[in-house]
Amino acid sequence: MTRWWMLMAVVTLGGCSGPGRVTVDDAWIRLPAVTGRPGVAYFTLEGGPSNATLINVSADIAIRAEMHESMTGAGGMTSMKPLASVAVPAGTDTVFAPGGRHVMLFDINPKAKVGRIYNLTLNFSNGARIYAGAMTVGAADPAPDF
Numbered sequence: 001m002t003r004w005w006m007l008m009a010v011v012t013l014g015g016c017s018g019p020g021r022v023t024v025d026d027a028w029i030r031l032p033a034v035t036g037r038p039g040v041a042y043f044t045l046e047g048g049p050s051n052a053t054l055i056n057v058s059a060d061i062a063i064r065a066e067m068h069e070s071m072t073g074a075g076g077m078t079s080m081k082p083l084a085s086v087a088v089p090a091g092t093d094t095v096f097a098p099g100g101r102h103v104m105l106f107d108i109n110p111k112a113k114v115g116r117i118y119n120l121t122l123n124f125s126n127g128a129r130i131y132a133g134a135m136t137v138g139a140a141d142p143a144p145d146f
Ligand SMILES: [Cu+2]
Pocket: 068, 069, 080, 102, 103, 104
């Protein structure tokens, strides 16, 4: 499984995130019940002193990640659409949580385990990059108690 090590090396080479920017809190990942199914990552972004735009999220344990938003339609049907970017207004919390915005994780490393912390990388339109440790829970588990 050399590709996992390559992916981690690329992530580790990233730039730094200075103070006074967006911060990431309460990051967690729900692992799929069945290997091969997608997982989902959630977190809260605390807006910095100026407006920011989140343009991309990746996870060490997933080959591919997409920002999505879940919606409930008029008939009670839920669906989700991809988000190209997410605005993070200054001084305001922007929440990724079940039933709303989330990050879909595809091709998850089958060795990923519940109860571990894995790295998320968040890239912003101004070039800032933030890393956050995300606690994993099982498919049927509640969200972690932060
Ligand atoms: Cu989704």
